[in-house]
Amino acid sequence: MSRQTSTRWSSGLGLLALAAVPLAVLGVFFVLPVAGMVGRGFFTSGSFDPVGVLEILGRGQVRRVLWFTLWASTAATAVTVVLGVPVTFVLHRLRLPGRRVLRAFVVMPFVMPTVVVGVAFRTLVASSGPLGRWHLDGTPVAIIAAMVFFNLAVVVRTVGALWGGLDRRREEAAAALGASPVQVLRTVTLPALMPGIVSAASVVFLFCASSFGVVLTLGGLRYSTVETEIYLLTTQFLDLRAASALSVLQLVVVCALLYVAQRTRTAQEQVLDRAGHRHTTRRPCARDWPVLSVTAGVLAFLAAPLVTLVARSLQVDGGWSLQSYRALTTTGPGGALLVTASQALANSWRVAVDATLLAMLLGVLVSVVVSRRPRAPLERRGLAVLDALFMLPLGVSAVTVGFGFLVTLDRPPLDLRSSVLLVPIAQAMVALPLVVRTLSPVLRSVDPRQRQAAASLGASPLRVLVTVDLPTLWRPLLAATGFAFAVSLGEFGATSFLVRPDRPTLPVVIYQLVSRPGEQSFGMAMAASVVLGTVTVAAMGLVERVRIGSLGTL
């Protein structure tokens, strides 16, 4: 008995030791900056002043920003779910030729760098673009469309993971009991999918409400979300108190939403008892035409900005030309940039490699810890808290993190303002939750009895790791690496705060080019966007190649 207790203790301590490194990193590079920034909101010249926060939140401009964030995100979430569910059905329930390629295509926008998507939508709706006559440039419609563009992948993957495993025979049993197709949908299918839909919707809302790059490139100065407002307040108006107040508000909302998502996710895992392929899909038939046409429309909607972007980047003054691409080796019209776009790409690449290494190192440690299944309820609760803690960077806005870095890591012993590691660390924090979300479900899915069987056949612990865990893990490891790399390449929110002016990354350069007037600058921005998008998608291509449903568990 006492021996058992002591081994349990030592295994608990072992886990704690494993968790110590990522916890310390998270503490210094996430909790500390965010807390520092929150502190700034609540303390005025050294004294606690919560009323000041309320006063700031009551300002007209702040109220407008909050209102816009709320309604635009709600509208985008609603549209995403309404369009996403039929697309999910077609891609995960029908035996459609080429559905793997289509699934990969739907996921692609999610990893697109936000500034690239912003530029692509600008190209589409600009007065000279294909949709120019509808005058959508600078309207909420363009912003909401771009949000939907990004987040359809979340709905398709989250709901698809659930729907793809839902046994068709449950619906057939209902049909045989006399339920019409609509009744089957209402009484059997939707209740089973509801956890996935709620979870996806809350994540989509989170992403919409904290979207930064898209709003900054599409909203101009007229439309601002909480996220862009924090950026503008900090960089343009130097009103750090107001920025802090907004960050605090965002933090609270995000935590609440993450909690909801987490709750529904556990519910979903309980319900999910997966059925084989034969029992989940069927051939498409004539009465599927409404969902098939919605899907075709959505695919066209996803393709349009990208096709327009590529086509426009190859045109100068109405004729075909590679001039915009050649300009990438210059510092832009009139030498407006400090470095050439190609140098910026090289910077991005180096930063992304560092950030990916860091994110993978921490991510693997965290995943190993949170995927254990301890028997003691206290330990289990501890792990759940840990799991949620490492998810926080997913929801806390990148701008808040970047801003927090600036206000807390600026004095000894943590003066990192001039360190080249500052940007990779911030990006690793942003990528960490995605790495953990990719790895931990797979680690959890390895049946402990497989390890026990291997051990009973004489395998040493190392050999168990190599022969049991690694064969199932290498694909997710590769996928997570590609994912982290893609996220890091496109990261804009935190980077825009932290990057040194003489070492910008490509997304930062693209934003600089977009904010400048003139055809030439915009041409260069488009060319740079195509290059960045291509590199990102190529990195992310690994994820789809190794075919795992990583996004499904976000």
Next chain:
Amino acid sequence: MLTVRDLTVRFDDADTAAVDHVSLDLPAGDVLAVLGPSGSGKSTLLRAVAGLEPLQTGSVAYDGHDLAGCPTHKRGFALMFQDGQLFPHQTVAGNVGYALRLRRARSAEVAHKVEELLELVGLPGFGARNTTALSGGERQRVALARALAVEPRLLLLDEPLSALDRGLRERLAHDLRDILVAAGTTALLVTHDQEEAFAVADRMALMRSGRLVQAGTVGQVWRAPADPEAARFLGYATVLVGAAAARVLEAGGGGSDVGQGLALRRSALRVGPAGPLHGRVLAARITPGAVRLSVDVEGVGEVHAVGDLEAAPPAVGNDVHLVPDLTRAARLGDPGPAPGTP
């Protein structure tokens, strides 16, 4: 009355048809078991009858009305799967009353009917329970109650007891039979377990590789399996053809007409001192009640046989004499009485 004519179902990714030109009749009030090994197409046949698989050829009709173009939910059949497929977001009562609520029955009426059905399947008072808290046998009982709630013209059962352990399966098979008879339900049962088929059904149809091998009453099929494979699948231990079959038949006093062959249950050959067949024991295994033997019989080959436990049980290598009991044998493809009966 269910009439299936010349039914073929083919999947796009398979070379051969899953169900190959099958015709069947099921009179009202009868229970028909479609028996076949896994992959024989029996479940696909059931799904086609339910309207869940498109037919390539043939027709399904009920009481003379062709059901082509009639969707599943309008056929008035109910379907019960191997794993129940209960709706996890509803309670037991919610599941059982599902079809009644679809028909907009009054809630008092639904509650009354649900209680009645739960009583029938042996789960009184289970209504408020959560489906996830049920055992495998209870889940199947709830699934059965849910299916019976619609008072289906035809109840389709897809391996209803296969997921259960042996003891429970036997008990539930008899309960199922009693419930179906009590409710007067016409039922089509699909199974790979011949004991389940014998326990539940009045009629039996054997399927293999998508084709119907044999159909008839349970007794007809049992007394005259269509071919050696059918006989083995039904549970006959030894199947003999040609001279070997003739030798056993003669030794048992059953004449010399072996037809297409002879199927023997294990107990059709019993060790006895004056037995007309003799051979050498190849293997012996003691089971409750008897010794199971594998014997190499002169002029016949290897057969299964039994010996008494009371006498000194024969051991491997012993020479033994065997007495044939033709009442425990069947002539293949012959619908007449057992070969040994006078």
